[in-house]
Amino acid sequence: MVFTEPAAAELFEAHREEFSSGTVVHPESAIDVRVVLGSTNDIIDHTANSEVFAGGWGQVRPYLKRDVPMVRFKFMHADNTVIVSYEGLFYVGNRWVLMPKPWRYLKTN
Numbered sequence: 001m002v003f004t005e006p007a008a009a010e011l012f013e014a015h016r017e018e019f020s021s022g023t024v025v026h027p028e029s030a031i032d033v034r035v036v037l038g039s040t041n042d043i044i045d046h047t048a049n050s051e052v053f054a055g056g057w058g059q060v061r062p063y064l065k066r067d068v069p070m071v072r073f074k075f076m077h078a079d080n081t082v083i084v085s086y087e088g089l090f091y092v093g094n095r096w097v098l099m100p101k102p103w104r105y106l107k108t109n
Helices: 007-014 016-021 040-045 048-052 057-063
Strands: 032-039 069-076 082-092 095-098
Touching: 007 016, 007 057, 032 040, 032 048, 040 048, 040 057, 040 069
Parallel strands: none
Antiparallel strands: 032 069, 069 082, 082 095
16 A cells, blocks of 8 residues: 555546556656655655656555655656656555655545
8 A cells, every 4th residue: 555544546547448448658658757756754754856747646644654656757768858757656566656746636635
């Protein structure tokens, strides 16, 4: 689990389709991917590494569980411009789960 209750149940419902569909994210024009590895501890403790993640993570800080690996990644064009970026890729239960922008879905907020 990444979030405590009741946030975990709310986010599971909001992302039910992605959890079950095996969603694949890869723009065809991407030639590079840039990855920042952190953990929920970075957000909870507001470390320097938390600055690379969107400010919205601060809104869900009270609901995050500790010690969960989390990733931000960007797909890049050949000219070094960003195609699309994602945050909220978590390693949970021996698999990676994408839960982008959880602050948009929480009613408990």
